[in-house]
Protein backbone atom coordinates (compact mmCIF):
# COMPACT_ATOMS: atom_id res chain seq x y z
CA UNK A 347 0.00 0.00 0.00
CA UNK A 348 1.37 3.49 -0.84
CA UNK A 349 2.00 5.91 2.01
CA UNK A 350 -0.92 8.15 0.97
CA UNK A 351 -3.34 5.21 0.82
CA UNK A 352 -2.07 3.91 4.12
CA UNK A 353 -2.60 7.25 5.81
CA UNK A 354 -6.09 7.54 4.25
CA UNK A 355 -6.90 4.09 5.58
CA UNK A 356 -5.62 5.04 9.05
CA UNK A 357 -7.66 8.23 8.96
CA UNK A 358 -10.83 6.38 7.95
CA UNK A 359 -10.18 3.75 10.61
CA UNK A 360 -9.72 6.50 13.21
CA UNK A 361 -13.00 8.17 12.21
CA UNK A 362 -14.83 4.85 12.33
CA UNK A 363 -13.13 3.82 15.57
CA UNK A 364 -11.95 0.72 13.73
CA UNK A 365 -9.59 -1.52 15.70
CA UNK A 366 -9.93 -5.17 14.83
CA UNK A 367 -9.86 -7.86 17.50
CA UNK A 368 -6.92 -10.24 17.19
CA UNK A 369 -7.98 -13.90 16.87
CA UNK A 370 -6.71 -15.08 20.32
CA UNK A 371 -8.66 -12.31 22.04
CA UNK A 372 -11.79 -13.05 19.95
CA UNK A 373 -11.54 -16.76 20.85
CA UNK A 374 -11.15 -15.92 24.51
CA UNK A 375 -14.22 -13.68 24.34
CA UNK A 376 -16.26 -16.44 22.68
CA UNK A 377 -15.32 -18.79 25.54
CA UNK A 378 -16.92 -16.54 28.17
CA UNK A 379 -20.61 -17.11 27.38
CA UNK A 380 -22.77 -19.10 29.79
CA UNK A 381 -25.18 -21.83 28.62
CA UNK A 382 -26.77 -20.87 25.31
CA UNK A 383 -30.31 -21.38 23.98
CA UNK A 384 -31.10 -23.82 21.15
CA UNK A 385 -31.69 -20.98 18.72
CA UNK A 386 -29.11 -18.23 19.12
CA UNK A 387 -30.19 -14.83 17.84
CA UNK A 388 -26.80 -13.17 17.67
CA UNK A 389 -26.03 -9.46 17.35
CA UNK A 390 -22.57 -8.26 16.27
CA UNK A 391 -22.70 -4.46 16.12
CA UNK A 392 -19.68 -2.81 14.46
CA UNK A 393 -18.72 -6.20 13.03
CA UNK A 394 -15.60 -5.20 11.07
CA UNK A 395 -14.45 -8.26 9.12
CA UNK A 396 -16.51 -10.52 11.40
CA UNK A 397 -13.75 -11.76 13.73
CA UNK A 398 -16.03 -11.98 16.76
CA UNK A 399 -18.92 -13.82 15.09
CA UNK A 400 -16.38 -16.16 13.46
CA UNK A 401 -14.81 -16.97 16.84
CA UNK A 402 -18.25 -17.53 18.37
CA UNK A 403 -19.34 -19.82 15.52
CA UNK A 404 -16.06 -21.69 15.53
CA UNK A 405 -16.40 -22.43 19.23
CA UNK A 406 -19.97 -23.72 18.89
CA UNK A 407 -19.07 -25.90 15.91
CA UNK A 408 -16.21 -27.35 17.92
CA UNK A 409 -18.15 -27.79 21.15
CA UNK A 410 -21.30 -29.30 19.66
CA UNK A 411 -23.60 -28.36 22.54
CA UNK A 412 -27.33 -27.70 22.50
CA UNK A 413 -27.26 -24.98 19.87
CA UNK A 414 -29.18 -25.99 16.74
CA UNK A 415 -29.38 -22.69 14.89
CA UNK A 416 -27.59 -19.33 14.79
CA UNK A 417 -29.34 -16.32 13.28
CA UNK A 418 -26.63 -13.67 13.03
CA UNK A 419 -27.33 -9.96 12.56
CA UNK A 420 -24.31 -7.81 11.79
CA UNK A 421 -23.92 -4.06 11.43
CA UNK A 422 -20.93 -2.60 9.61
CA UNK A 423 -20.70 0.88 8.17
CA UNK A 424 -17.34 0.75 6.41
CA UNK A 425 -17.73 -0.21 2.70
CA UNK A 426 -14.03 -1.13 2.58
CA UNK A 427 -14.48 -3.99 5.02
CA UNK A 428 -17.99 -5.20 4.11
CA UNK A 429 -16.60 -7.57 1.44
CA UNK A 430 -14.39 -9.28 4.01
CA UNK A 431 -17.36 -9.50 6.36
CA UNK A 432 -19.54 -11.25 3.73
CA UNK A 433 -16.71 -13.67 3.06
CA UNK A 434 -16.32 -14.47 6.78
CA UNK A 435 -20.07 -15.07 7.07
CA UNK A 436 -19.99 -17.47 4.13
CA UNK A 437 -17.17 -19.35 5.86
CA UNK A 438 -19.30 -19.49 9.01
CA UNK A 439 -22.16 -20.90 6.94
CA UNK A 440 -19.93 -23.71 5.66
CA UNK A 441 -18.51 -24.53 9.06
CA UNK A 442 -21.98 -24.64 10.62
CA UNK A 443 -23.34 -26.81 7.79
CA UNK A 444 -20.56 -29.32 8.51
CA UNK A 445 -21.32 -29.22 12.24
CA UNK A 446 -25.07 -29.65 11.73
CA UNK A 447 -25.97 -26.13 12.89
CA UNK A 448 -28.33 -24.00 10.80
CA UNK A 449 -26.63 -20.64 10.18
CA UNK A 450 -28.31 -17.61 8.63
CA UNK A 451 -27.01 -14.07 8.55
CA UNK A 452 -28.04 -10.53 7.69
CA UNK A 453 -25.46 -7.80 7.16
CA UNK A 454 -26.78 -4.28 7.66
CA UNK A 455 -24.48 -1.86 5.85
CA UNK A 456 -25.96 0.98 7.84
CA UNK A 457 -25.34 3.05 10.94
CA UNK A 458 -26.18 0.95 14.01
CA UNK A 459 -26.66 3.99 16.26
CA UNK A 460 -28.95 5.73 13.83
CA UNK A 461 -31.04 2.67 12.89
CA UNK A 462 -31.50 1.19 16.34
CA UNK A 463 -32.09 4.51 18.10
CA UNK A 464 -34.87 5.21 15.58
CA UNK A 465 -36.46 1.83 16.27
CA UNK A 466 -36.13 2.18 20.02
CA UNK A 467 -37.42 5.72 20.34
CA UNK A 468 -40.91 4.37 20.81
CA UNK A 469 -42.41 5.84 17.68
CA UNK A 470 -45.85 4.29 17.28
CA UNK A 471 -45.40 3.88 13.54
CA UNK A 472 -41.93 2.44 13.69
CA UNK A 473 -41.29 -1.28 13.31
CA UNK A 474 -40.64 -3.21 16.51
CA UNK A 475 -36.93 -3.40 17.32
CA UNK A 476 -35.31 -6.81 16.86
CA UNK A 477 -34.68 -8.90 19.99
CA UNK A 478 -31.45 -10.81 20.55
CA UNK A 479 -30.43 -13.41 23.09
CA UNK A 480 -26.67 -13.14 22.49
CA UNK A 481 -24.43 -10.18 21.61
CA UNK A 482 -20.71 -10.10 21.02
CA UNK A 483 -19.09 -6.77 20.33
CA UNK A 484 -16.00 -4.67 19.96
CA UNK A 485 -17.73 -1.36 19.36
CA UNK A 486 -16.05 1.68 17.81
CA UNK A 487 -14.47 4.16 20.23
CA UNK A 488 -14.75 7.87 19.60
CA UNK A 489 -15.96 10.83 21.60
CA UNK A 490 -19.28 12.15 20.36
CA UNK A 491 -19.90 15.85 20.81
CA UNK A 492 -23.08 17.23 22.27
CA UNK A 493 -24.30 18.42 18.84
CA UNK A 494 -23.34 15.33 16.87
CA UNK A 495 -25.90 13.30 14.94
CA UNK A 496 -24.98 10.23 17.03
CA UNK A 497 -25.58 12.04 20.29
CA UNK A 498 -28.97 13.30 19.12
CA UNK A 499 -30.00 9.86 17.86
CA UNK A 500 -29.00 8.21 21.15
CA UNK A 501 -30.78 10.91 23.13
CA UNK A 502 -33.98 10.16 21.24
CA UNK A 503 -33.71 6.57 22.49
CA UNK A 504 -33.21 7.82 26.08
CA UNK A 505 -29.42 7.30 26.09
CA UNK A 506 -27.11 10.12 27.21
CA UNK A 507 -23.47 9.30 26.68
CA UNK A 508 -20.38 10.94 25.26
CA UNK A 509 -18.60 8.07 23.52
CA UNK A 510 -19.64 5.83 20.64
CA UNK A 511 -18.70 2.69 22.51
CA UNK A 512 -20.97 3.35 25.49
CA UNK A 513 -23.69 4.33 23.00
CA UNK A 514 -23.31 0.95 21.30
CA UNK A 515 -23.36 -0.98 24.60
CA UNK A 516 -26.39 0.96 25.88
CA UNK A 517 -28.30 0.19 22.66
CA UNK A 518 -27.29 -3.48 22.69
CA UNK A 519 -28.45 -3.74 26.29
CA UNK A 520 -31.88 -2.48 25.22
CA UNK A 521 -32.03 -4.94 22.31
CA UNK A 522 -31.32 -7.98 24.48
CA UNK A 523 -34.17 -10.06 25.85
CA UNK A 524 -34.16 -10.77 29.63
CA UNK A 525 -31.46 -13.45 30.28
CA UNK A 526 -29.78 -12.36 27.01
CA UNK A 527 -25.99 -12.28 27.28
CA UNK A 528 -23.31 -9.90 26.06
CA UNK A 529 -19.57 -10.29 25.84
CA UNK A 530 -17.85 -7.06 24.91
CA UNK A 531 -14.38 -5.59 24.68
CA UNK A 532 -14.18 -1.85 25.28
CA UNK A 533 -11.91 0.77 26.80
CA UNK A 534 -11.81 0.60 30.59
CA UNK A 535 -12.75 4.24 30.93
CA UNK A 536 -16.43 3.52 31.61
CA UNK A 537 -15.48 1.78 34.88
CA UNK A 538 -14.69 5.02 36.66
CA UNK A 539 -14.70 7.92 34.23
CA UNK A 540 -16.80 10.78 35.62
CA UNK A 541 -18.59 11.21 32.30
CA UNK A 542 -19.75 7.59 32.33
CA UNK A 543 -21.67 7.69 35.59
CA UNK A 544 -25.11 7.64 33.93
CA UNK A 545 -23.98 4.80 31.68
CA UNK A 546 -22.67 2.78 34.66
CA UNK A 547 -25.88 3.31 36.61
CA UNK A 548 -28.05 2.18 33.73
CA UNK A 549 -25.77 -0.73 32.86
CA UNK A 550 -25.57 -2.02 36.43
CA UNK A 551 -29.33 -1.58 36.86
CA UNK A 552 -30.14 -3.78 33.86
CA UNK A 553 -27.20 -6.11 33.46
CA UNK A 554 -25.76 -8.67 35.86
CA UNK A 555 -22.00 -8.52 35.70
CA UNK A 556 -20.59 -12.05 35.53
CA UNK A 557 -17.01 -11.65 34.47
CA UNK A 558 -14.36 -8.99 33.97
CA UNK A 559 -11.04 -9.44 32.25
CA UNK A 560 -8.28 -6.87 31.98
CA UNK A 561 -5.04 -6.69 30.05
CA UNK A 562 -2.06 -5.87 32.18
CA UNK A 563 0.14 -4.11 29.72
CA UNK A 564 -1.09 -1.18 27.75
CA UNK A 565 -1.65 -1.86 24.07
CA UNK A 566 -0.86 -5.54 24.31
CA UNK A 567 -4.32 -6.47 23.05
CA UNK A 568 -4.16 -4.16 20.07
CA UNK A 569 -0.44 -3.83 19.58
CA UNK A 570 -0.73 -3.37 15.82
CA UNK A 571 -3.23 -0.57 16.00
CA UNK A 572 -1.63 1.32 18.87
CA UNK A 573 -4.92 1.95 20.62
CA UNK A 574 -4.11 4.11 23.61
CA UNK A 575 -6.79 3.01 25.97
CA UNK A 576 -6.50 -0.01 28.14
CA UNK A 577 -9.14 -2.55 27.31
CA UNK A 578 -11.53 -4.57 29.36
CA UNK A 579 -13.61 -7.59 28.43
CA UNK A 580 -16.87 -8.17 30.22
CA UNK A 581 -19.59 -10.79 30.24
CA UNK A 582 -22.99 -9.67 31.50
CA UNK A 583 -26.48 -11.11 31.47
CA UNK A 584 -29.65 -9.05 31.21
CA UNK A 585 -31.33 -9.18 34.61
CA UNK A 586 -31.60 -7.21 37.82
CA UNK A 587 -29.89 -9.33 40.48
CA UNK A 588 -26.14 -8.82 40.66
CA UNK A 589 -24.26 -12.00 41.59
CA UNK A 590 -22.69 -12.31 45.04
CA UNK A 591 -19.35 -13.05 43.41
CA UNK A 592 -17.74 -12.66 40.05
CA UNK A 593 -14.57 -13.80 38.37
CA UNK A 594 -12.04 -11.11 37.60
CA UNK A 595 -9.12 -12.19 35.47
CA UNK A 596 -6.11 -10.68 33.80
CA UNK A 597 -3.62 -11.56 31.12
CA UNK A 598 -1.07 -9.76 29.02
CA UNK A 599 -3.03 -10.06 25.77
CA UNK A 600 0.04 -11.52 24.07
CA UNK A 601 -0.12 -14.85 22.26
CA UNK A 602 -0.19 -17.89 24.54
CA UNK A 603 -0.36 -15.86 27.73
CA UNK A 604 -1.61 -17.09 31.07
CA UNK A 605 -4.96 -15.96 32.39
CA UNK A 606 -4.82 -15.30 36.14
CA UNK A 607 -8.26 -15.54 37.76
CA UNK A 608 -9.61 -14.50 41.14
CA UNK A 609 -13.11 -14.64 42.58
CA UNK A 610 -14.25 -11.39 44.15
CA UNK A 611 -17.32 -10.38 46.10
CA UNK A 612 -19.47 -8.18 43.88
CA UNK A 613 -19.47 -5.63 46.71
CA UNK A 614 -15.67 -5.36 46.38
CA UNK A 615 -16.00 -4.53 42.70
CA UNK A 616 -18.92 -2.12 42.99
CA UNK A 617 -19.10 -0.76 46.54
CA UNK A 618 -22.71 -0.87 47.75
CA UNK A 619 -22.83 2.74 48.94
CA UNK A 620 -20.79 4.28 46.17
CA UNK A 621 -22.99 6.84 44.46
CA UNK A 622 -20.52 7.01 41.57
CA UNK A 623 -20.90 3.24 40.97
CA UNK A 624 -17.20 2.86 40.17
CA UNK A 625 -16.21 -0.57 38.93
CA UNK A 626 -12.98 -1.49 40.75
CA UNK A 627 -10.73 -3.96 39.00
CA UNK A 628 -7.71 -5.48 40.65
CA UNK A 629 -5.24 -6.77 38.10
CA UNK A 630 -2.12 -7.78 39.95
CA UNK A 631 -1.43 -9.22 43.43
CA UNK A 632 0.46 -6.08 44.48
CA UNK A 633 -2.74 -4.16 43.81
CA UNK A 634 -4.52 -6.32 46.39
CA UNK A 635 -1.87 -5.42 48.95
CA UNK A 636 -2.41 -1.77 48.11
CA UNK A 637 -6.14 -2.23 48.57
CA UNK A 638 -5.60 -3.82 52.00
CA UNK A 639 -3.53 -0.82 53.10
CA UNK A 640 -6.01 1.68 51.67
CA UNK A 641 -8.90 -0.15 53.35
CA UNK A 642 -7.20 0.56 56.69
CA UNK A 643 -7.41 4.33 56.12
CA UNK A 644 -10.49 6.13 57.31
CA UNK A 645 -10.04 9.87 56.89
CA UNK A 646 -11.77 11.73 54.12
CA UNK A 647 -10.35 14.92 52.66
CA UNK A 648 -13.26 16.82 54.18
CA UNK A 649 -12.46 15.49 57.66
CA UNK A 650 -8.89 16.77 57.16
CA UNK A 651 -10.27 20.23 56.36
CA UNK A 652 -8.81 20.00 52.87
CA UNK A 653 -10.48 20.50 49.50
CA UNK A 654 -9.22 19.57 46.07
CA UNK A 655 -10.21 21.61 43.03
CA UNK A 656 -9.28 21.77 39.39
CA UNK A 657 -6.99 24.69 38.49
CA UNK A 658 -9.23 27.67 37.71
CA UNK A 659 -7.29 29.33 34.93
CA UNK A 660 -8.57 27.97 31.63
CA UNK A 661 -5.86 29.44 29.44
CA UNK A 662 -7.73 29.76 26.15
CA UNK A 663 -10.55 31.67 27.85
CA UNK A 664 -8.11 34.17 29.37
CA UNK A 665 -5.73 34.34 26.41
CA UNK A 666 -5.47 38.13 26.38
CA UNK A 667 -4.37 38.18 30.01
CA UNK A 668 -1.53 35.67 29.66
CA UNK A 669 2.11 36.76 29.40
CA UNK A 670 5.05 34.65 28.35
CA UNK A 671 7.33 36.22 30.98
CA UNK A 672 6.52 37.84 34.32
CA UNK A 673 6.22 41.63 34.15
CA UNK A 674 4.75 44.45 36.22
CA UNK A 675 1.12 43.75 37.06
CA UNK A 676 1.34 39.97 36.53
CA UNK A 677 1.39 37.04 38.95
CA UNK A 678 2.79 33.51 38.47
CA UNK A 679 0.75 31.13 36.34
CA UNK A 680 1.55 27.52 37.20
CA UNK A 681 1.23 24.69 34.67
CA UNK A 682 2.27 21.03 35.08
CA UNK A 683 5.41 21.96 33.07
CA UNK A 684 6.58 23.87 36.15
CA UNK A 685 6.72 20.63 38.21
CA UNK A 686 10.34 19.81 38.88
CA UNK A 687 11.80 17.39 41.44
CA UNK A 688 8.77 17.53 43.72
CA UNK A 689 8.36 21.29 43.72
CA UNK A 690 7.37 24.17 41.46
CA UNK A 691 10.26 25.83 39.62
CA UNK A 692 9.01 29.14 38.34
CA UNK A 693 9.41 30.91 35.99
CA UNK A 694 10.44 28.37 33.39
CA UNK A 695 12.82 29.82 30.79
CA UNK A 696 11.82 29.11 27.16
CA UNK A 697 8.61 27.52 28.36
CA UNK A 698 6.03 26.56 25.73
CA UNK A 699 3.43 27.77 28.20
CA UNK A 700 3.04 31.34 29.45
CA UNK A 701 4.64 31.94 32.84
CA UNK A 702 2.39 34.74 34.02
CA UNK A 703 -1.12 36.13 34.10
CA UNK A 704 -2.24 39.72 34.59
CA UNK A 705 -3.68 40.44 38.02
CA UNK A 706 -6.72 42.66 37.47
CA UNK A 707 -10.46 42.76 38.17
CA UNK A 708 -11.15 40.34 35.30
CA UNK A 709 -8.62 37.73 36.32
CA UNK A 710 -8.76 37.98 40.11
CA UNK A 711 -11.77 35.62 40.43
CA UNK A 712 -9.58 32.89 38.87
CA UNK A 713 -6.56 33.47 41.14
CA UNK A 714 -5.75 32.17 44.62
CA UNK A 715 -3.85 33.89 47.44
CA UNK A 716 -0.29 32.64 47.72
CA UNK A 717 0.45 29.90 50.25
CA UNK A 718 1.57 26.27 50.50
CA UNK A 719 -0.45 24.23 48.01
CA UNK A 720 -0.24 20.63 46.93
CA UNK A 721 -0.64 20.20 43.18
CA UNK A 722 -1.28 17.08 41.10
CA UNK A 723 -1.22 16.59 37.36
CA UNK A 724 -4.60 15.78 35.82
CA UNK A 725 -3.04 14.00 32.86
CA UNK A 726 0.04 11.86 32.91
CA UNK A 727 1.71 10.40 29.87
CA UNK A 728 2.10 6.65 29.76
CA UNK A 729 5.85 7.09 30.07
CA UNK A 730 5.38 8.61 33.51
CA UNK A 731 6.26 6.15 36.27
CA UNK A 732 3.28 6.98 38.41
CA UNK A 733 -0.27 7.73 37.47
CA UNK A 734 -0.54 10.28 40.23
CA UNK A 735 2.15 12.96 40.23
CA UNK A 736 2.04 15.39 43.16
CA UNK A 737 4.20 18.44 43.68
CA UNK A 738 4.45 21.12 46.37
CA UNK A 739 3.97 24.80 45.66
CA UNK A 740 6.24 26.53 48.16
CA UNK A 741 5.71 30.30 48.51
CA UNK A 742 9.28 30.57 49.88
CA UNK A 743 10.57 29.74 46.39
CA UNK A 744 8.17 31.90 44.38
CA UNK A 745 7.49 35.39 45.63
CA UNK A 746 3.96 36.57 44.84
CA UNK A 747 0.76 37.62 46.58
CA UNK A 748 -1.59 35.86 44.17
CA UNK A 749 -1.23 32.84 41.93
CA UNK A 750 -2.92 31.29 38.94
CA UNK A 751 -3.24 27.48 38.80
CA UNK A 752 -3.94 26.28 35.28
CA UNK A 753 -6.72 23.88 34.46
CA UNK A 754 -4.46 20.88 33.70
CA UNK A 755 -3.68 20.49 37.38
CA UNK A 756 -5.62 19.93 40.59
CA UNK A 757 -4.77 21.86 43.73
CA UNK A 758 -5.37 20.94 47.38
CA UNK A 759 -6.28 23.89 49.56
CA UNK A 760 -7.93 24.84 52.86
CA UNK A 761 -11.06 26.74 51.98
CA UNK A 762 -9.44 28.58 49.08
CA UNK A 763 -6.20 29.31 50.92
CA UNK A 764 -2.87 27.55 51.39
CA UNK A 765 -2.33 24.49 53.58
CA UNK A 766 -0.41 23.91 56.77
CA UNK A 767 3.11 23.02 55.55
CA UNK A 768 3.65 19.67 57.28
CA UNK A 769 0.13 18.51 56.36
CA UNK A 770 0.85 19.44 52.72
CA UNK A 771 4.19 17.60 52.76
CA UNK A 772 2.50 14.58 54.37
CA UNK A 773 -0.10 14.60 51.58
CA UNK A 774 2.72 15.00 49.06
CA UNK A 775 4.44 11.81 50.28
CA UNK A 776 1.19 9.84 50.56
CA UNK A 777 -0.06 10.76 47.08
CA UNK A 778 3.33 10.06 45.52
CA UNK A 779 3.59 6.64 47.21
CA UNK A 780 3.45 3.37 45.29
CA UNK A 781 0.51 2.23 47.44
CA UNK A 782 -1.69 5.06 46.17
CA UNK A 783 -0.41 4.60 42.63
CA UNK A 784 -1.33 0.92 42.64
CA UNK A 785 -4.67 1.60 44.22
CA UNK A 786 -5.37 4.07 41.42
CA UNK A 787 -4.27 1.69 38.71
CA UNK A 788 -6.51 -0.95 40.17
CA UNK A 789 -9.65 0.84 39.22
CA UNK A 790 -8.56 3.47 36.80
CA UNK A 791 -8.20 2.44 33.20
CA UNK A 792 -7.18 5.86 32.04
CA UNK A 793 -4.32 8.20 32.70
CA UNK A 794 -6.53 11.07 33.83
CA UNK A 795 -6.80 11.84 37.55
CA UNK A 796 -9.75 14.10 38.28
CA UNK A 797 -10.46 16.08 41.41
CA UNK A 798 -13.44 13.72 41.92
CA UNK A 799 -11.09 10.70 42.04
CA UNK A 800 -8.96 12.44 44.67
CA UNK A 801 -12.04 13.30 46.74
CA UNK A 802 -13.10 9.64 46.75
CA UNK A 803 -9.77 8.44 48.12
CA UNK A 804 -9.33 7.48 51.80
CA UNK A 805 -6.47 9.34 53.52
CA UNK A 806 -4.32 8.79 56.62
CA UNK A 807 -5.35 10.79 59.70
CA UNK A 808 -4.24 14.38 60.18
CA UNK A 809 -1.72 13.28 62.83
CA UNK A 810 -0.19 10.67 60.53
CA UNK A 811 0.08 13.12 57.65
CA UNK A 812 1.72 15.69 59.95
CA UNK A 813 4.17 13.09 61.20
CA UNK A 814 5.06 12.06 57.64
CA UNK A 815 5.42 15.73 56.70
CA UNK A 816 7.79 16.46 59.59
CA UNK A 817 9.84 13.33 58.87
CA UNK A 818 10.23 14.15 55.18
CA UNK A 819 13.44 16.15 54.94
CA UNK A 820 13.54 16.61 51.17
CA UNK A 821 10.90 16.61 48.45
CA UNK A 822 13.25 15.04 45.95
CA UNK A 823 13.50 11.55 47.42
CA UNK A 824 13.80 8.31 45.43
CA UNK A 825 10.57 6.26 45.25
CA UNK A 826 11.82 3.62 47.74
CA UNK A 827 12.48 6.30 50.36
CA UNK A 828 9.02 7.85 49.94
CA UNK A 829 7.43 4.38 50.20
CA UNK A 830 9.46 3.45 53.27
CA UNK A 831 8.55 6.70 55.03
CA UNK A 832 4.84 6.35 54.28
CA UNK A 833 4.84 2.66 55.28
CA UNK A 834 6.64 3.45 58.56
CA UNK A 835 4.04 6.01 59.63
CA UNK A 836 1.00 4.10 58.41
CA UNK A 837 2.27 1.15 60.44
CA UNK A 838 3.09 3.23 63.54
CA UNK A 839 -0.37 4.85 63.59
CA UNK A 840 -2.36 1.66 63.00
Ligand SMILES: C[S@@+](CC[C@H](N)C(=O)[O-])C[C@H]1O[C@@H](n2cnc3c(N)ncnc32)[C@H](O)[C@@H]1O
Nearest residue numbers: 362365366367392393394423424457458484486
Ligand atom coordinates in the same frame (compact mmCIF):
# COMPACT_ATOMS: atom_id res chain seq x y z
C1 LIG B 1 -13.55 -1.49 17.00
S1 LIG B 1 -14.00 -2.04 15.39
C2 LIG B 1 -14.27 -3.73 15.70
C3 LIG B 1 -14.50 -4.56 14.52
C4 LIG B 1 -14.79 -6.02 14.78
N1 LIG B 1 -15.97 -6.20 15.61
C5 LIG B 1 -13.64 -6.69 15.46
O1 LIG B 1 -13.74 -6.95 16.65
O2 LIG B 1 -12.62 -6.97 14.82
C6 LIG B 1 -15.60 -1.30 15.23
C7 LIG B 1 -16.24 -1.41 13.87
O3 LIG B 1 -17.45 -0.67 13.90
C8 LIG B 1 -17.66 -0.02 12.64
N2 LIG B 1 -18.54 1.13 12.87
C9 LIG B 1 -18.18 2.36 13.33
N3 LIG B 1 -19.26 3.12 13.49
C10 LIG B 1 -20.32 2.37 13.14
C11 LIG B 1 -21.73 2.59 13.10
N4 LIG B 1 -22.22 3.76 13.50
N5 LIG B 1 -22.55 1.60 12.68
C12 LIG B 1 -22.02 0.41 12.30
N6 LIG B 1 -20.70 0.13 12.32
C13 LIG B 1 -19.87 1.09 12.74
C14 LIG B 1 -16.25 0.33 12.20
O4 LIG B 1 -16.18 0.48 10.79
C15 LIG B 1 -15.45 -0.86 12.72
O5 LIG B 1 -15.30 -1.82 11.71
